[in-house]
Amino acid sequence: MQMSSEYSKSSVDSIYQFAKLLTGKSLNEVSQIPIDAGNIKSRGNLGSLVERYFFKHLPPNTHHPDFEEVGLELKTTGLVRDSKGKLKAKERLVLTMIHYESIAKEEWESSNLLQKCQLMLILFYLYQKDKPAVDLKFPISPLLYRMPEIDVPIIRRDWEFIRQRVLDGRAHELSEGDTFYLVACRKGSGGEDESLQNQPFSNTKAKTRAFSFKQSYMNKLIEGHIEESGIIQLGTSDSLYEATFEKLEPFLGKTLDEISRSVDYYRTSTNQKGFKHSLIVRLLSNGRKTAPELDKAGIEIKTITLTQSGKPKEHMSFPGFRFMDIIQQEWEDSSFNEKIERKFLFVVFKLDEIGEERLFRFGYWNMPYKDRLEAQRVWEETKRRVLIDAKDLPKVGESYLAHVRPKARDGSDKIRTPQGEMHLKQCFWLNQNYLHKLVFEELS
DNA sequence: GCATGATCATGC
DNA sequence: GCATGATCATGC
Numbered sequence: 399m400q401m402s403s404e405y406s407k408s409s410v411d412s413i414y415q416f417a418k419l420l421t422g423k424s425l426n427e428v429s430q431i432p433i434d435a436g437n438i439k440s441r442g443n444l445g446s447l448v449e450r451y452f453f454k455h456l457p458p459n460t461h462h463p464d465f466e467e468v469g470l471e472l473k474t475t476g477l478v479r480d481s482k483g484k485l486k487a488k489e490r491l492v493l494t495m496i497h498y499e500s501i502a503k504e505e506w507e508s509s510n511l512l513q514k515c516q517l518m519l520i521l522f523y524l525y526q527k528d529k530p531a532v533d534l535k536f537p538i539s540p541l542l543y544r545m546p547e548i549d550v551p552i553i554r555r556d557w558e559f560i561r562q563r564v565l566d567g568r569a570h571e572l573s574e575g576d577t578f579y580l581v582a583c584r585k586g587s588g589g590e591d592e593s594l595q596n597q598p599f600s601n602t603k604a605k606t607r608a609f610s611f612k613q614s615y616m617n618k619l620i621e622g623h624i625e626e627s628g629i630i631q632l633g634t635s636d637s638l639y640e641a642t643f644e645k646l647e648p649f650l651g652k653t654l655d656e657i658s659r660s661v662d663y664y665r666t667s668t669n670q671k672g673f674k675h676s677l678i679v680r681l682l683s684n685g686r687k688t689a690p691e692l693d694k695a696g697i698e699i700k701t702i703t704l705t706q707s708g709k710p711k712e713h714m715s716f717p718g719f720r721f722m723d724i725i726q727q728e729w730e731d732s733s734f735n736e737k738i739e740r741k742f743l744f745v746v747f748k749l750d751e752i753g754e755e756r757l758f759r760f761g762y763w764n765m766p767y768k769d770r771l772e773a774q775r776v777w778e779e780t781k782r783r784v785l786i787d788a789k790d791l792p793k794v795g796e797s798y799l800a801h802v803r804p805k806a807r808d809g810s811d812k813i814r815t816p817q818g819e820m821h822l823k824q825c826f827w828l829n830q831n832y833l834h835k836l837v838f839e840e841l842s
Numbered sequence: 843g844c845a846t847g848a849t850c851a852t853g854c
Numbered sequence: 855g856c857a858t859g860a861t862c863a864t865g866c
Contacts, residue, residue, distance in 0.1 A: 669850050671860040676852075687853075701860080709843095712861060794845060801845095807856075808849055822848080825858095830844090 407455070410468045410517070410542070416453070417519055417540045422648040425452060426532040433532055444523060444531040445474035451532075461494065461510050463517070471518040476525035477537065477620070485538065485624065487616035488525045493609040496582055498564050498597040506554050511580075511609050518543040522620070538647065541623045549579060556580035557609075567600030572607060579615045582607040639762065642743060645682050646760050654747065654755040661685050674701040674755075678745050697762075698740045702833055704748040704758060710834055713794070713827040718805040720823070721788045721815045724781050729774050734826045738765050738773050746837055761841040769832075772799040776826070788815035791824060799832050 405416035420428055425444065429451040437447055449455050449464070449472065457464040463471040476488030493515045506512065520541045523534040545553065556577035563572050574581045585608040586593030594603035611619075649657050654674070658664050661680045665673045676687070678699055683689035692699065703711045716737050729735050741764045748758035765773070776797050783791055791802040805825035806812070812820040 667851065669861080670852075671850055671862085672852065672858070673860085675859055699859095703861090715859065715861095717858065803845095804847060804849090805858085806849070811849090811856095 405453075407465055408467050410465075410470055413453075413465060413468070413470060414519060414540065414542050417521060418648070420448075420452065420521060420536045421539045422535065422537065422644045424533050424535045428452060429532070430454070438532055439530050440532070444534060445472070447531060448472075448474050448521065461514065463514050469513070469517055471514050472521070473518050474521045474523065475616070477522045478525050485522075485524075485620060487613050487620060490581070490583060490610040490613045491520070491616050492583065492585070493580075493611065495585065496560070496607045496609055498569050498595060498604060501561050502564050502598050504561070506557060509557065511557060512545075515609075516545045520619075535644070537644065538620075538624060539650070541619065543619065552578050553580045560609075564597060565599060567597065567602075569595075569597040569600070569604035569607075570602045572604070574612075579612060581610055581612055583610045642682060642760075642762075646678075646745065646757070649681070649757045650759070652757055653750075654757075657681060657757065674703070674745070674747065675699060692743070696740050698737065698742045700742055700744055702744055702746045702837060703755060704746060704837070706749050706751065706753075708748065708834070708838070710830045710837070713801070713803070713830050714833055715803075715805055716826045716828075718823045718825040720813055721784050721821070722813075725785055725816060727781070729777055732777060734773065734777055735770075738770060740764070744837070744841060746841065759837070759841055763836065763840060769799055772797060773826075776800045776802075780826075785816055788817060788819070788821055794827075794829055798829065800826050800828050803827050 406412040425448055426433065426438075431451050431454065433447070433451055437451075440447070449457060453472070455464070457472070458466050460466075463469050465472065473491060475491050477485045478488045480486050494511060497510075500510070504510065520543050521536055522538055522540070524537045526534060556579055559577055560572060560580075560582050563569055563576075572582045574583055576582070584593075584605055586606040593606045595606050597604045649660070654677070657677060661677065662685070663677055663680050678701060679689050680686065682692065682699075689699075700714060702714070705711055717733055719733065724732070741762055743760065743762055745760045746758045747755045750756050776792050776799065779792050779796075780802050792800075794801040802824050804822040806823045809822075811823050813823050815821050
């Protein structure tokens with residue numbers, strides 16, 4: 399992918415857009431400065447490596463946010479997969495140290511915590527044991543976290559609870575279970591003397607603590623973020639899923655042109671009807687015309703384009719059939735049956751306000767049994783009617799699932815019917831309405 | 843806006 | 855030359 403080497407530190411959006419370039423990559427793959435030998439092997443501190451090698455930004459050594467000018471704090475945090483393959487927070491997100499002396503004098507509105515954490519850019523990397531930090535990938539797009547209005551009262555209450563403990567001279571009694579979203583977590587090494595601090599209203603030393611968001615709070619954020627960005631959560635770590643995800647996810651929301659440029663493959667004619675399909679194959683196969691791995695798995699890549707209102711622009715066609723063939727076949731060995739039993743990879747585009755197509759979502763899918771029965775019904779009905787009158791075949795209104803329509807090279811692409819006439823070649827189509835339901839109910 | 847009819851460029 | 859995935863076009 400072509401990388402822009404510049405971003406503006408005075409624009410949140412610019413920083414955010416720049417950060418998105420990390421999506422699907424590791425720091426090593428995108429770093430514009432060679433990474434020092436010492437850091438190449440490092441297994442920790444990815445956050446500061448990202449700041450140094452990716453953002454080329456030296457954060458202020460103060461309690462101000464990393465991007466001070468726009469009040470944006472940068473966080474880098476780990477993800478792991480649970481047993482079902484879902485992405486989860488590896489741990490709590492540490493926000494900022496608690497200074498017992500100063501928090502006692504603070505008000506919520508002007509608190510250090512709020513200044514630092516109401517606007518954060520959170521980068522999620524996929525944690526892998528023993529792997530150098532610079533090789534860890536960022537599998538999902540960064541999250542621009544603005545403390546949700548609905549969460550503010552709870553976080554504020556948590557903050558006030560912790561502050562009150564300090565005011566009561568009970569900072570040493572703080573525990574993670576005290577609060578709901580925001581917790582005072584232990585910070586520092588083994589709990590030896592050096593991790594003890596003075597507190598203003600008691601002579602008892604208190605453990606060094608930092609504000610952090612609970613792991614469960616992080617999981618909620620991640621879940622919401624994944625859903626919102628249309629990322630499909632795949633219930634498997636199968637490498638094919640993984641590979642597709644890594645290739646497509648960075649382009650969610652991107653225009654067709656941007657995807658086109660990324661693989662250096664362009665539409666040559668406005669009438670190139672299979673262009674998006676070819677483009678996606680190239681994107682998935684590192685620029686090749688075919689994706690043998692997906693072919694081998696019998697995966698059927700289909701693109702769908704939605705109008706601004708979210709309806710599929712077209713029905714979806716399948717290979718053409720010959721009248722003289724279908725009347726001799728059984729459903730089980732028909733090509734339509736063979737096709738719909740496959741696993742599909744749907745890649746969905748949507749027209750934006752100015753008519754530009756953007757990658758909207760994608761996902762694997764296979765047709766549920768009940769719908770396969772309906773497909774069979776339409777197929778049997780087609781076979782029955784071809785024998786009677788090949789010019790009268792199931793129309794779109796006759797099934798919620800599929801219908802039959804022409805599929806020909808041109809007006810002369812006609813074939814013989816059992817009635818002895820020549821008629822335009824036909825194929826099965828999945829109905830727009832069915833695709834619509836599928837995209838919105840089964841792909842997310 | 844929908845149903846139906848009619849093709850298009852590509853790649854093997 | 856032909857199958858394919860997909861889109862364009864027309865009429866109501």
